[in-house]
Amino acid sequence: MLARILRRLLPAPIPPTLPSLEAYQRWAAAYPPHAHNALMQAEQAAMEQLLLPLAGKVVLDLACGTGRYGLLARDAGARTVMGIDNSAAMLRQNPLPHIALATSEAVPLAGESVDVILCGLALGHLPQLKPSLVEISRVLKPGGYALISDFHPFIFLNGQRRTFTAPDGKTFAVEHYAHLYADYHAGVQAAGLSVEQVLEPRLGEDKTVRFAGEAVPGTPVIIAYRLRKP
16 A cells, blocks of 8 residues: 555656657657557647648648658648658658658758648657747748647646657657747747647546556646648
């Protein structure tokens, strides 16, 4: 009984944190191009709720990883789908035909060349939002939009982490920075974009979403934005 009481009183230990590039190098071989855990399922449900029709659009899956959102865009009828990621290991697992090794802070595309940008659970790996948001704005066509999701800062500041188990059985957390809504709002404004809609799915809304430790029911687990370029 004492051990059970201590588990409730003491925060869960945080596993070692890896830089994002090293984490995805280790994670890539086991990282499928679909929402493969409850957190990602909650995140994707929010992104799909924000998604507008993609038929005939030019879509960029920014920080595409193994291609989850690029494949979704392709299946939704996008005319052209491109993927960009800074992890060569993840790109090797990506089935999309148009992919490139690059960062969200230096997108190798012409200005005003993309209708829609999808960026899932990626900008939280970066200490600064503004460079990526400026690039998103530069690449979007006037009237285009971007969907961006992030691990919610409340759940991160509550002690929870995005973790994975490496092939050797060891568990690691992935490098992450808590960006508040105010941080996104300031970066979006500086980039000449506007916040059109925000969703914040909560712990407990989906009974399958679980975290180690004592995350408080009702805490938002994801924050997802739809941004518009005028």
